[in-house]
Amino acid sequence: MPETPSTPADLLAHLVAIDSANPDLVPGGAGETAIADHCGQWLAARGFAVHRLEQRPGRPSLVAVAHGTGNGRSLMLNGHLDTVSLTGYDGDPLAPQIRDGQMHGRGTYDMKGGIAAMMVAATRATAAGALRGDVILALVADEEHASCGTAEVLRSFTADAAVVTEPSNLEVTLAHKGFAWFDVDIAGRAAHGSRPELGIDAIVKAGHFLVALEKLGRRLAQGAAHPLLGTGTLHASLIRGGEEPSTYPAHCRVTLERRTVPGENADSVEQELTALLDHLSATVPDFGYRLTRGLHREPFEADPEALIVKALSRHAHAVLGHPPVVRAEPYWTDCALLDGAGIPCLLFGVRGEGAHAATEYVDLASLDHLTDILTATITDFCS
Template identity: 75%
Template sequence: MLPETSPETPLPADDDPAGLLARLIAIDSVNPDLVAGGAGESAIAAFCAAWLAGRGFEVHTLERRPGRPSLVAVARGSGGGRSLMLNGHLDTVGLTGYDGDPLDPRVRDGRMHGRGAFDMKGGLAAMMTAAARATARGPLRGDVLLACVADEEHGSSGTEEVLESFTADAAIVTEPSHLEVTLAHKGFAWFEVRVEGRAAHGSRPDLGVDAIAKAGHFLVALEELGARLARGPAHPLLGTGTVHASVISGGREPATYPEHCSITLERRTVPGEDAATAEAELAALLGRLAVTVPDFRYRLTPGLHREPFAADPESAIVRTLTRNAEAVLGHPPAVRGEPFWTDAALLDRAGIPCLLFGVDGEGAHAAREWADLASVDRLTAVLAGTITDFCS
C-alpha cells in the first residue's frame, strides 16, 4: 500500500502533463514478451493516437507484429527548418508483486504512483504535451515527430520498425534521467556456454566426465575476466565493461555424471567494445581452458546483443536542450551516463544525433514506482523550449 503520509491529490485534466500521465498509467500496457498474456500496446497506442490526432498531429500506426503497434505522430513544418524526433516507449514490465493497484494512479506528496509512472510514462506524457504546446500556435519551420514505440522493455522491435520509415535531424529519448543530460549508456551481449561432459553411472568415474565440475573452471575464469575488466581503461561517464553469469543448468539425477552444463552470461559493453570483442574475449578464455584442463570441451553460442551509445556533447541537439534545461532548472544540468541500454543506441546507429533527458522519480521495475510531478512539469517546459528552438 502507499504510505499514509498525506491525503491524495485530485488528478488534473489530461491537457496537463500530470493528468495525461494518470491516463497513461491507467492503461495496462504490459509487454507480453516479458509476461505471458500481457496486454501489449494496442490500447495505449490507440489512446495516444486519438489524443495526438485531436491536437492536429498526422498519425501513422506501424504494426508489423500483430497486437504490438507503435505510432509516429507528425506536426509538419512550414519548410526550411530542422526536424526533431521525440522517442518514448509505451510498454511496461509486469504488474505482479506491485504494492497496491498498479493501474490506479495516485498522487501523494507531489509524486504520482503507478506502474510505468517513472519508466517511462512520465517521459511519454511530457513529450506529448510539450509537442502539442510547441506547435499549438502554428507550424514551426521543421517537422516535429513523436515516436511512441512498442517493446522497448524486451527487444526494441518498435523503434527498429519506426526507423525503417522515419528519420529526423536529431532526437531526444525521454527515458527517466532525473532531469540530468544523459550522453552515454552501456550496451550488452548475451552468450551461452555449453560445457560438454560424458554421462555415466555415478559408480564409474573411469567412464564419466563431470560437465558441472568442468564448468566450475569456466566460472572461476569468468570471475577473473570481470576483475581484469574492472582494472582496465574506463569510459569517463560509464566506467568499465562488466561480465557476469546469469543462469546455469546441468545434470539429471544424483547417481549420474552430468553430460553437459549450460551457462548463460551477460557482457555489458562501453564505447569501444561490442559483441564481437566480447565474443573474442570469451573464445580466448575458453580456448585456454581447453588446452589446460583435461577433458574440457565446450560450445560458445552468441545471443541477443545491443551496442553501447555515446553522444557528441557538441552536437546541436545537445547544446539546444542543455541551454533550455539551464533556463528552466536555474542551473546547468548535470551530465551523466547510464549502465542500462536504451533505444538511443538504435537512433544513433541510424545516423540521428540524440541524447536522453527525462523525469525524476524511483522504482523502475520495482514494487513501488513513482514520478516526481514537479519534474514532469519541468521536463515538459524543457522539451517545449527545445522543440521551438531546434525546429525554428
C-alpha cells in the first residue's frame, strides 16, 4: 500500500514526484499509468470502489466511489492526472520543494493540488460512513489535450452534481470560453515564376482572407459581450504554402482558432466563416477555398442558483471568512463536458501560479482551505 500521507500537502508531494506528462503533447511522455496506479491503491485502501477505464491503452482514468446509505444526492469531484511537458522547467520538475508557504514542482498548480485536495476531502467526508449519497472521484486522463478521459468516464458514470478542482484562486468559476479550430485551404495554380499568366498565387489569395479575418476579429470585439467572459475572439494560428521561390504556390492552408462564449458554438462559427469566405469568392478573382472543421469544444455557463453552486459558495464563505469572488475563465475545461452530460457543475480550486510555465507552485494555505471547503460541501450535499 502507498505510504499514508497525513495532509493534502504530503499527498501532493507524492503525486508531483510521479511523471504524468501527456504523451499526446510530449512524444514519449509517461502518461497516466503510474499515477493512476498510485491513486487507485491509495483510494482502495480507504474503502473506495475503484474502477479503471482504459479505452486507450496506457491512458487510464479512475472512478473511485464511496457508496452512500441510499436516497441521497451524488457528487462527482473531477480532476485530471496529466501534466504538460517537464522539459524547460526551471529545476527538477519531479522534486517538490517547499519555500515561503508554497510547493513548487510540475503539476502542483495544474492540477495535482486539486487532485490531492479532493482525495483527502472525500476520505474525510466519508470516513464515518453516514452520507446518504454517493461520493465519486473522477481522476481523468488527457485533459491537457483532448479530454478523452472525462469523455470516457461520462459514458459509464453520472452524478447529481460535480465540482471540477482546476485551479481558480479559491474563486467560484461559473463560466468559461469554448473553442473551435478550422482549416481553410485556399486554392491556387502552380506555374513557373516566369509565367504569371498561367499561375494563381494561393498565398496572395490567402492574404485577402487574413485581412478579412482581422476585420471579423474587430467586429467581434465590438459586439455584445457576455457579462463574465466578454466577447469571442479569433486568430490565425498557422499558415503553410508554397514549394520553392520559383513556383506559383498551388495551395495555402490557414489554421485558425475561434474562442467562443455562451450563445456561440462550432456550428455558428462555421456559418460565420462560410459567409466571409463566400464573400471573398464573389469579390476576389480566382479565389477558391475549402473549409474544414477540426477539434471543437463548447463554452460553459453554470446556473448560479444550482444547489451545488449555493452549497460550495456557502462553505467557501465559512472557511474563507468572506463571500467568494465569482469569476469566469478564458480557457476551456472539462466543466463543459459535465454540463453537456446534464450534470450541474462549477470549477473551484487552489491559489498559485505557473500553469504550463517554467516555474509552477501552489499556495499551501489555499490547498488546506480547498480541502476544508470540499469536505464540508461533500458532507452537506450528500447528506
